Amino acid sequence: MDIESDEALAADMANGDAAALRVLYDRYEGPAFRFLLRLTRDREAAKDLMQETFTRVWTMARMFDPERGRFKSWLFTIALNLTRNERSKKRYSAIHVGQEVVETMPAGGEAPDAALLQAETRRRVSEAMGKLPPLLREVVVMKIHQQLKFTEIAEVTRTPEGTLKARFHRAVEELRRHLGTGGRR
Amino acid sequence: MTLEGNRNALLALHYREGDTAGAAAHVESCAECRAYLQAIAEVEGALGGWMEEAPPADLRERVLTQATLPAQLPARPRKKSAGIGGAPLMAVPPVMAMFVIAVQHLGTYVADWSYWAVVAPSLPALAPFGVAALMLAAVGGLASLALAPVLVLENRKS
Numbered sequence: 579m580d581i582e583s584d585e586a587l588a589a590d591m592a593n594g595d596a597a598a599l600r601v602l603y604d605r606y607e608g609p610a611f612r613f614l615l616r617l618t619r620d621r622e623a624a625k626d627l628m629q630e631t632f633t634r635v636w637t638m639a640r641m642f643d644p645e646r647g648r649f650k651s652w653l654f655t656i657a658l659n660l661t662r663n664e665r666s667k668k669r670y671s672a673i674h675v676g677q678e679v680v681e682t683m684p685a686g687g688e689a690p691d692a693a694l695l696q697a698e699t700r701r702r703v704s705e706a707m708g709k710l711p712p713l714l715r716e717v718v719v720m721k722i723h724q725q726l727k728f729t730e731i732a733e734v735t736r737t738p739e740g741t742l743k744a745r746f747h748r749a750v751e752e753l754r755r756h757l758g759t760g761g762r763r
Numbered sequence: 764m765t766l767e768g769n770r771n772a773l774l775a776l777h778y779r780e781g782d783t784a785g786a787a788a789h790v791e792s793c794a795e796c797r798a799y800l801q802a803i804a805e806v807e808g809a810l811g812g813w814m815e816e817a818p819p820a821d822l823r824e825r826v827l828t829q830a831t832l833p834a835q836l837p838a839r840p841r842k843k844s845a846g847i848g849g850a851p852l853m854a855v856p857p858v859m860a861m862f863v864i865a866v867q868h869l870g871t872y873v874a875d876w877s878y879w880a881v882v883a884p885s886l887p888a889l890a891p892f893g894v895a896a897l898m899l900a901a902v903g904g905l906a907s908l909a910l911a912p913v914l915v916l917e918n919r920k921s
Contacts, residue, residue: 596831603827611818619814625822633830703813722810727780743771750806759805 584649592639599636602649609724610657616719617661617712619704627664631657651733654724658716658734665712706756714749717742770799777803862899869895 590598870892
């Protein structure tokens with residue numbers, strides 16, 4: 579059986595087919611949630627933004643034009659814009675590093691030293707990412723974590739590729755400095 | 764090839780995006796560029812697995828239920844305006860007729876002013892009607908300016 583493309587499902591969704599929305603949700607739940615979580619570093623904010631993102635995907639389905647880009651880019655554009663809006667309202671300005679560390683600590687089975695080391699590493703990464711300016715953090719999350727191509731990131735952010743690459747270089751240098759792996763001073 | 768001028772080529776090489784043959788050959792003989800690629804790899808290694816969390820189990824149900832509530836029906840895209848529609852054009856003849864009638868009445872009234880006989884006896888007989896037309900145009904312009912903000916707000920609402 580052929581797998582229906584995202585774009586075909588989006589067309590079905592535009593005609594009010596809720597089943598198409600469910601299929602698209604299942605395809606993108608993980609990537610979209612982690613994308614929002616990494617941008618906000620706040621689990622509750624990420625959950626709320628998931629709600630808003632998919633509500634918009636459903637209500638704005640008729641606005642999606644496959645000739646202007648792929649569904650995946652459209653989805654991430656919506657998620658990114660909502661995140662930026664929320665950030666401008668400072669709804670998730672607090673860093674929930676401590677909570678994240680506690681939640682991800684293994685319940686048992688792993689040596690306490692290894693668990694602490696892992697938690698410490700996560701804390702440092704979270705802090706380093708938190709220190710990055712939002713535009714640099716966005717490009718790092720999309721490139722390293724979401725593994726999007728620069729052409730795709732350009733589509734999502736409506737930003738020239740050259741600008742994105744310059745941001746990425748800056749982000750790499752800053753992260754090396756914050757993480758203590760090297761970098762220029 | 765220098766590092767500063769070609770870091771984008773190194774990114775293309777690292778992520779296998781676009782033409783990488785030239786950069787690959789260069790990196791073989793350039794320690795600085797190799798070090799930069801190493802730096803990217805180190806950062807990737809440090810960030811790997813960060814917030815690699817699964818969504819909460821109840822999120823799917825919550826999102827899909829809320830998203831497809833009856834109030835959240837997919838919206839129809841706004842039709843693009845095809846310029847001036849037919850309705851405003853239909854209104855032009857009656858408005859013009861009303862304007863001519865109003866000019867005629869106001870012009871007759873203005874012509875009765877003693878001003879025309881005393882100060883400007885040499886002006887053509889149609890001058891009072893010209894003044895009347897100007898007065899009506901001025902009133903119409905002022906009314907449009909006064910209504911503009913309301914019309915703009917109404918347009919945004921729709």
